Amino acid sequence: MFYHYECIAFHKRDRVQFTYTTVTEHLFPAHRYTIELASDRFLSLAEEIHPDVNAYIGEILKSQRHPDQAYRICAGVLGFAKKVGNERLTKACQLAASCSIHSYRIIKKILEQGLDMLDDESEHPKMPEHPNIRGKDYYK
Secondary structure (H helix, E strand, O other), X not given: OEEOXXXXXXXXXXXXXXXXXXXXXXXXXXXXXXXXXXXXXXXXXXXXXXXXXXXXXXXXXXXXXXXXXXXXXXXXXXXXXHHHOHHHHHHHHHHHHHOOOOOHHHHHHHHHHOHHHOOHHHHOOOOOOOOOOOOHHHHO
């Protein structure tokens, strides 16, 4: 960006289609303030639900390159609390975080398929003992 023939800002060109290349330091101060305020707001709303939801929202905010994308994802994830309740949302966030997946889609799928309501012990039968079955400890 030039001002009176003097370069005042330089951005690395990103050749990947449909991506953002915003540098936060180059934003208008009011926009920067809004971004910081929105992050804190989402984190405080998530903390009211459960600390695990707060951690999940924090990971979403860190993982997205552009804040507006993260805000839409956070709003969608937190919106599930009104639809399914805080307890189910908390379990869905815990399940998704255990797989290290931080997105709206995974939370939606977990809730739609009822994976958050499955009891870990009762749904998965124990593996039978057999010399040909190595088990999970073999692959560590």
